[in-house]
Amino acid sequence: EPEVTQTPSHQVTQMGQEVILRCVPISNHLYFYWYRQILGQKVEFLVSFYNNEISEKSEIFDDQFSVERPDGSNFTLKIRSTKLEDSAMYFCASSRLAGAANTGELFFGEGSRLTVL
């Protein structure tokens, strides 16, 4: 069964360092997403990406964050200068459809845990 894969599973970094989280979405999916979940809190939307462009982003997704699809398979989230409050589980997701046509069936990866010291 196709699945979304994420690397690394856990990354520990120092405050101020750059971090890149990587995702390989399901191959025939067209819409890609990053969500995050701070320990004990809700899963929160960060950004959606379609046709090599950001289609929507939340207020969390400020100038410190960027996304890229550098090739036909990877989808990355970069945090330029990490802060303590960036510590969270980051989930990549993909879907075949989006918006009103989507039944909400996003396929999530297992997450990348980021710890900022």
Next chain:
Amino acid sequence: QKEVEQDPGPLSVPEGAIVSLNCTYSNSAFQYFMWYRQYSRKGPELLMYTYSSGNKEDGRFTAQVDKSSKYISLFIRDSQPSDSATYLCAIQGAQKLVFGQGTRLTINP
């Protein structure tokens, strides 16, 4: 007012019990309502979705939406230990899902 509110629990019931999980939402424009299940150290997986008001049944699971009161429910019949997980309600926006806090459910053998 939060977009989606869900009692985080935890909720612990004996095997075989009927479980009721609930969420409220604030924006009446939402049309798609989902329940995701999240096992420990895994990503959320879609359990069921419902469009507009009404019920939807899938095996032991029933999802219910009452748009007049902005209330969504998930019922689990004949609950099993393997149903132990965190259950997240979610509302489908244009390009994103808005999740509730999640209810941690434990089914005791």
